[in-house]
Amino acid sequence: MERLEEYHSYILGAISLATLLVSYYFLRSDPEAGVPYNVEPPAQAQPGWKGEVLEEPSLKISGSSVIQCYSPATGELLGRVNPSTANSIDRAIAKAKEAQVQWAKTTFSERRRVLKTMLKFILENQEIIARVSCLDSGKTMVDASLGEILVTAEKLKWTIDHGEAALKPEKRPTNFLMMYKTNEVIWQPLGVVAACVSWNYPFHNLISPVIASIFAGNAIIVKGSESTAWSSSFFSSIVTSALSACGHSPNIVQSVNCWPNVAEHLTSHTDIAHITFIGSRPVAHHVCASAAKALTPVCVELGGKDPAIILDDLSNSDFKRVTSILMRGTFQSAGQNCIGLERVIALPMVYDRLIAHLTPLISTLRPGAILHASPATPIDIGASISSANFANLESLIQDAVKEGARLLVGGKQYHNPDFPKGHYFQPTLIVDVTPSMRIAQTELFAPVFLLMRAETVDDAILIANSTSFALGAGVYGSSTRDLEKVVREVNAGMVAVNDFAVTYMVQLPFGGTKGSGYGRFAGKEGLRGVCNQKAITRDRWPGVKTSIPGPMDLPLKGAGAAQRAYGMAQGVVWLGYGDLRGKVRGLKGIMGL
Numbered sequence: 221m222e223r224l225e226e227y228h229s230y231i232l233g234a235i236s237l238a239t240l241l242v243s244y245y246f247l248r249s250d251p252e253a254g255v256p257y258n259v260e261p262p263a264q265a266q267p268g269w270k271g272e273v274l275e276e277p278s279l280k281i282s283g284s285s286v287i288q289c290y291s292p293a294t295g296e297l298l299g300r301v302n303p304s305t306a307n308s309i310d311r312a313i314a315k316a317k318e319a320q321v322q323w324a325k326t327t328f329s330e331r332r333r334v335l336k337t338m339l340k341f342i343l344e345n346q347e348i349i350a351r352v353s354c355l356d357s358g359k360t361m362v363d364a365s366l367g368e369i370l371v372t373a374e375k376l377k378w379t380i381d382h383g384e385a386a387l388k389p390e391k392r393p394t395n396f397l398m399m400y401k402t403n404e405v406i407w408q409p410l411g412v413v414a415a416c417v418s419w420n421y422p423f424h425n426l427i428s429p430v431i432a433s434i435f436a437g438n439a440i441i442v443k444g445s446e447s448t449a450w451s452s453s454f455f456s457s458i459v460t461s462a463l464s465a466c467g468h469s470p471n472i473v474q475s476v477n478c479w480p481n482v483a484e485h486l487t488s489h490t491d492i493a494h495i496t497f498i499g500s501r502p503v504a505h506h507v508c509a510s511a512a513k514a515l516t517p518v519c520v521e522l523g524g525k526d527p528a529i530i531l532d533d534l535s536n537s538d539f540k541r542v543t544s545i546l547m548r549g550t551f552q553s554a555g556q557n558c559i560g561l562e563r564v565i566a567l568p569m570v571y572d573r574l575i576a577h578l579t580p581l582i583s584t585l586r587p588g589a590i591l592h593a594s595p596a597t598p599i600d601i602g603a604s605i606s607s608a609n610f611a612n613l614e615s616l617i618q619d620a621v622k623e624g625a626r627l628l629v630g631g632k633q634y635h636n637p638d639f640p641k642g643h644y645f646q647p648t649l650i651v652d653v654t655p656s657m658r659i660a661q662t663e664l665f666a667p668v669f670l671l672m673r674a675e676t677v678d679d680a681i682l683i684a685n686s687t688s689f690a691l692g693a694g695v696y697g698s699s700t701r702d703l704e705k706v707v708r709e710v711n712a713g714m715v716a717v718n719d720f721a722v723t724y725m726v727q728l729p730f731g732g733t734k735g736s737g738y739g740r741f742a743g744k745e746g747l748r749g750v751c752n753q754k755a756i757t758r759d760r761w762p763g764v765k766t767s768i769p770g771p772m773d774l775p776l777k778g779a780g781a782a783q784r785a786y787g788m789a790q791g792v793v794w795l796g797y798g799d800l801r802g803k804v805r806g807l808k809g810i811m812g813l
């Protein structure tokens with residue numbers, strides 16, 4: 221008996237020792253492991269919350285400067301936010317600037333720990349983050365999960381895994397004349413940067429520029445849209461609390477909300493080193509003009525009129541898969557997605573089949589407020605951020621119909637009987653659209669499936685190229701030759717083959733050309749974009765240094781000196797860049813022969 225007990229305690233001892241060793245190993249193996257922290261979630265996002273439904277939902281209240289935040293899906297008041305003033309923006313920038321000095325000295329390992337801490341929080345709090353996003357933007361939980369949380373988790377993970385490598389100093393080649401040099405580029409923080417972001421992804425768009433900027437060692441002032449000002453304090457405190465939990469100053473991240481006239485104070489501020497702008501073209505003109513006052517560079521991410529080109533060699537099994545992707549690509553976030561599908565361009569053999577398949581699907585889509593709907597009536601798509609664009613949408617659709625397009629489903633504002641104060645547009649299917657129609661040239665940002673017919677692959681590329689935008693594009697089919705032809709020839713910043721928007725899911729550089737903007741965020745290019753790319757050359761061998769030859773040394777000495785100096789300079793050019801005979805000629809010139 222005694223021996224048995226002894227044996228027992230021996231086993232227990234061994235188990236506890238093993239547990240200790242294992243936990244020591246795991247703790248030791250990741251000194252950057254995320255630390256737990258809390259952020260008080262807004263009461264409005266708790267299940268069962270009901271708010272006062274505004275008689276006339278609007279952001280502005282007459283006679284007041286506060287931002288009135290409401291849920292676009294229901295018209296419920298979420299809260300009132302005091303907008304920043306020019307003075308409070310100055311104070312935010314000053315605080316960020318001061319805190320950045322310490323932050324710039326942190327190691328990548330310390331920065332990764334902050335990102336891992338955020339990732340842990342986001343994974344464990346997906347539900348509440350999605351609910352806050354749904355309330356403020358009107359989207360559905362699935363749209364929030366895919367468009368806000370999945371992509372933010374990917375961005376965090378990419379930066380944790382690959383950020384340091386992207387900013388690692390790089391050796392650069394040298395040349396014949398400069399053979400005694402070694403060359404290098406290093407990436408250093410810029411200081412305080414800013415991001416002015418759009419409302420369609422209130423979580424992701426706010427957090428994404430923060431991740432890149434702070435990882436690069438910057439402080440950042442992030443200005444969300446006034447349309448989603450309510451959620452920005454919760455979302456930004458997810459970052460600032462992670463910083464505090466890891467022992468850093470939360471001041472390197474400042475969130476501001478303001479009206480457009482005050483935003484100008486931020487975008488023209490001389491203490492801002494770089495601006496990321498995500499928004500519309502008309503606003504970009506103002507932001508860039510304002511930034512030009514301080515000559516601040518802007519990374520400009522505008523909308524698109526993204527085409528999905530459907531080749532007619534889709535297999536039967538692929539047809540179903542592709543149409544499901546097209547539905548999601550078009551109706552995700554009720555079409556309010558800068559890389560949402562704005563045009564489906566189909567070849568003749570698949571064209572009518574698409575119409576037959578999609579018409580019943582689109583006519584059964586149910587728009588509504590996901591957090592208020594009963595589980596018995598599923599909601600397929602969410603609300604629009606406002607009803608301001610609905611009259612314009614209706615007129616674009618009616619004009620297209622007058623010019624020969626067929627409106628098969630929807631086409632009008634939707635007065636949702638369950639949510640009469642919400643902003644809804646009917647899920648719409650419009651076909652036989654041609655490039656000359658206004659609707660084919662205008663970014664709709666709405667739940668509109670727009671179908672265009674192309675006769676050949678070349679014709680499809682021509683149509684795809686025919687707008688003033690060039691952001692993303694997709695091509696679907698079997699023939700590698702045709703797929704690759706589209707990939708090479710379509711004018712776009714990003715192309716997904718047989719898929720939708722996945723370039724972002726692997727953190728490739730995000731951005732477009734033409735009227736879709738310039739510059740890239742995400743990936744290596746995005747990270748480097750918020751850095752000072754410092755170019756350095758050093759001498760390779762001790763004692764071998766550049767020295768100015770006597771005949772070129774200022775002031776030139778003696779009669780004919782200018783001619784001699786020029787002959788020598790010309791010789792240097794021949795020596796460096798001529799062929800063998802040229803080099804001989806160069807040597808002669810240098811020696812004054």
Ligand SMILES: *[C@@H]1O[C@H](CO)[C@@H](O)[C@H](O)[C@H]1NC(C)=O
Pocket residue numbers: 678681682685709710711
């Ligand atoms: C489409 O645009 C790209 C980029 O400008 C160009 O190289 C290509 O030739 C264009 N193709 C057609 C058919 O317009």
